[in-house]
Amino acid sequence: MAAVEVVSLDVRRNYLPDTWPLWLAFGGIPLWFVLGLGAFIWPLLALPMVLRLLVSRPVRVPPMFGVWTLFLLWACLSGFQLDRASRLLSFSYRLSLYLSATVILLYVYNLARDRRDAVVGIMGVFFLIIVAGGWLGLLLPRFNFATFGQSVMPRGLLQNSWVFQLVHARFAQVQELIYGQGSVARPSVPFAYTNEWGANLALSLPFAMAVARSKTHRWRWIATIGIAAAIPPLVLSGNRGAWVSVAVIVLYGAFRLAVRGRVGLLTALVAVGLFALPLFADSSLFGLLQQRAAHPGSNKARVSLYQQAGEGAARSPLFGYGAPRNTTAKTSAPAVGTHGQLWTVLFSNGVPGALFFVSFFALVFWRTRHSPTETDLWIHAALLVTMLQWAYYDALPSQLQVSMVAAGLACAALSGRQDMAPREVAAAHGVA
Secondary structure, eight states: GGGGGGOOOOOOTOOOOTTTTHIIIIIIIIHHHTTTOOTHHHHHHHHHHHHHHHHSSSSSTTTTTTHHHHHHHHHHHHHHOOOSSSHHHHHHHHHHHHOOOOOOOOHHHHHHHHHHHHHHHHHHHHHHHHHHHHHHHSSTTTTTTTHHHHHHOOHHTSSHHHHHHHHHHHHEEOOOSSSOOEEEEEEEESSSSSHHHHHHHHHHHHHHHHHTSSSSSSHHHHHHHHHHHHHHHHHHHHHHHHHHHHHHHHHHHHHHHHHTOHHHHHHHHHIIIIIOOOOHHHHHHHHHHHHTTTTTHHHHHHHHHHHHHHEEEEEEETTTTTSSSSOOOOOOOOOOOOOOOOHHHHHHHHHHHHHHHHHHHHHHHHOOOOOOOOHHHHHHHHHHHHHHTTTTTTOOOTHHOOOOOOOHHHHHHHHHOOOOOOOOHHHTOOOO
């Protein structure tokens, strides 16, 4: 049992709780949005976590961490493929986000045995913040303002539309999703883009589901109301990737619970299907959603990007190109190697880099598939939707950080079970 005695961060001599860096990162996301720093703050937020890890040595590393380390090394080697000095900035930016995500993984893993419920609670609050942002985007879709980050950003960089969108605060993207149907307000606050909002909403939903089943009566009601309040902005955002992600999470959780004899969620889904869906199918909203799901322009653009990314990876399969590139005649077109994290690592870091990246999360998902508690189950669902989203969402700057929280919690639960005798495991989870 000696190993168990050193697993938690020693905070007895600290005035702040050991979770404060996570509160600063995820609970403080509205502040970073208002300051225009949300896309750039993660490396700085990782610094207090690094310091606390160094102070509370020895630092444990999670299972499969070696695979992730191989990805980081390969990503660094891919930098030698950069053909322009201007692309060094994009390469360095992504690498800094990968490194900060690594710190979050280690911090949560070392913290989780003693403070798992606290970490889950922080991510539940993060979900509620995203839901509140969704409503702000619906109610004040055209509200925007210049931020501190915008004021200090060099003018040369602000001329880049991508950089400008990162530092200029707006509550929604107002777009014409279905041609001829007018503009639609798509919530984005507290992030730069609607897709980032939808991706984070889905990734943090499992944590809210876990909080909704917690022992604290007040937080159960808050989480339940928050989940219900997320439905209108989620539906009206027209975010197809988020719709798919949320559906997978709910169905996966309902199925896993039903296998254990807990059919409440599955029964509720069947009831909704029998009574609510027929009414919804006759509504005008359903017709708009059908048109959005079949929106041809967006689909064609994405397929073109994916094809170009695959062709580029085939030409440079070992190390990729270091960073996404504009290879089309239209300068305003998205860069090849974006609009999907799988395509980003494949194009930027080559086939080995993509294999290391995917293998880490796939191994964590597989090794932690036996989820003895309901909280473990929902964390496992977060890992599932993490890998699902790579096909159509970028994981940077913020989604990978959320995914690493889930990976750290899942790995900590796995390590904790391995350190315990079988009878102790059964007793800890109320199994006879």
